[in-house]
Amino acid sequence: MPSENCHPPGCNCSHHIDRRAFLSHAVAGTLTATIAMSGASAAAASPAPAKAASGERRFMEEATRLAIESVEKGWGGPFGAVIVKDGEIIGRGQNRVLLTGIPVFHAEVTAIMDASARLNPKALLGSEYGAGTILEMIPREAGSPDPVPERARMLKGCDIYINGAPCPMCMSAIYWSRIDHVYFAASLKDTSQIGFDDAFQYEDFAKPWEDRRIAVTPNFERDLGLKAYEAWMAKKDRHPY
Ligand SMILES: [Zn+2]
Secondary structure (H helix, E strand, C coil): CCCHHHCCCCCCCHHHHHHHHHHHHHHHCCCHHHHCCCCCCCCCCCCCCCCCCCCCHHHHHHHHHHHHHHHHCCCCCCCEEEEEECCEEEEEEECCHHHHCCCCCCHHHHHHHHHHHHHCCCHHHCCCCCCCCCCCEEECCCCCCCCCCEEECCCCCEEEEEEECCCHHHHHHHHHHCCCEEEEEECHHHHHHCCCCCHHHHHHHCCCHHHCCCCCCCCCCHHHHHHHHHHHHHCCCCCCC
């Protein structure tokens, strides 16, 4: 295997595709989980033209197709997602909880991983922060309460289409990804009616720690945990994301 330094930024050679596969293999237990899901080209990091003002049905059709496939193949619940950039699908995800036995293998998370790998194939192992990658630093927006002046781009400029309302975990993943716009079809209530009850999680999040459904002990050994925060702040070349 060639050394890391022999590859220019944006290289999409088999070595780096292997690295992209590393993560999907580690998470999914199958090399097909992420790579086979997307038919988009690797050239999706090009400059963004003006964004469409409204959603497009064809993207929801693909999210729904992925969801139905997951049901028919016994891979998981009826949930699919696609991530769209500049009118092109750059990430696909489907619920694969039953296939993998991994409780967090939701469609939105999978789609985010797929899109991220495609836009930034070398960053998965923290090796490439350069221009055009999703870890490229961009300034915070005017009026932003962000405590740091610039941050990694992530999936800013992308939209996500989901056939059902996102659970709190997935909605949080969408925040972390800085996705611009969420389109979902079925409501949380629709989802409850087929036996997937995650609406209560949204309610639980609004409660104090001690009132949550899962026991939480806040500030347990706080000084110990803070040592990692000190290490981060002491790191001169830290890369805010
Ligand atoms: Zn979810």
